[in-house]
Amino acid sequence: MLPLVLYDAMSNLPGNNFSPNPAKSRFVLSYKDIPFVTIWVEYSDIHIAMKSIGAKPIKRRDGSEVCTVPVLSDPNTGALITDSLEIASYLEKTYPEKPIFPNNSEPLIRTFDPAYMSLIFPGFKPLYLRTMEALSPASAKYFIGVRSAEVPLPWDVNFDADWKLLEKAYNTAYEWYQKTDGKWIMGDTFSHADIIVACQLLWYKRVLKEDEWARISSWNGGKWAQVLADAKKECNLA
Ligand SMILES: N[C@@H](CCC(=O)N[C@@H](CS)C(=O)NCC(=O)O)C(=O)O
Incomplete structure (x- = not known):
């Protein structure tokens, strides 16, 4: 199995991670023992970087569209998923062992x-x-x-x-x-x-x-x- 790729937001903190939505995907991947690598994206570059890889935008509260993290790329299936809840749903369907929606x-x-x-x-x-x-x-x-x-x-x-x-x-x-x-x-x-x-x-x-x-x-x-x-x-x- 090829490792999946998780796009997460970078910070100044040791170990980088801080952002709650990408953390949800990291927790699910780790719970299900799915191998993955993380690509850290500067917060101010998230929209342009995720758009450039073809990620789907989500709607902000004011209705405008923006590309966000987490985005998950799965080289085993070719899937590219945006939004922590959609990523959880995708992982559950594709890798059903250890259910997160029991x-x-x-x-x-x-x-x-x-x-x-x-x-x-x-x-x-x-x-x-x-x-x-x-x-x-x-x-x-x-x-x-x-x-x-x-x-x-x-x-x-x-x-x-x-x-x-x-x-x-x-x-x-x-x-x-x-x-x-x-x-x-x-x-x-x-x-x-x-x-x-x-x-x-x-x-x-x-x-x-x-x-x-x-x-x-x-x-x-x-x-x-x-x-x-x-x-x-x-x-x-x-
Ligand atoms: N509902 C989305 C929200 C994603 C989201 O807001 N991500 C933040 C980081 S936690 C982001 O990428 N923000 C970039 C921006 O607002 O421009 C999810 O659960 O994935």
Whole structure:
């Protein structure tokens, strides 16, 4: 089997990775033991670089089209897939061993994905601020330009109030997890829903200052640091 190619976003951080959506694909590939290599793309070049390899664009919230990462190229089948959820779906169909959509849960997890994103999105200001700091000057400028269209600047003024928004969102997510007996959102059954939750947390841990991540780790009895650690272990990334 030829290694698959994952396009991911570059940062200034050691080991590069920070971006939550490409992380979801990395977790799935690793969970399924599929060999892959990563191509790191400068954030400000993502659109042009992905367009040049023929990747499909996605729609931004304002309806405009843009090429994003992750993109996955599979030389074994010739497939070139854009969007973390479509990549998960492709990998599940093409490499069904170790399911990430167990018990026919793909339709429900496709509904869970935007529900979770809408829940946490209002709390993103502190995260955007720190992400910008983890990028090269050219990428930081680009990042501010595109993200401020969705989350207006300034990102550093009502820091405490913005943190409260994120905490409130995770209190709700905690209630979701409390509805099951096991540690995963589907009880004892690991799924792509947990990868989605964990990869957002991974982004926070990567870009936030230590005391800021410690704050998130303290919420809901340590649930979020635990979900991240458990998912990394489950996906052989610990
Ligand atoms: N729904 C898409 C979102 C992808 C996305 O927004 N990717 C970001 C990095 S995490 C990106 O490439 N942004 C480039 C841009 O907005 O210009 C997915 O899940 O893959």
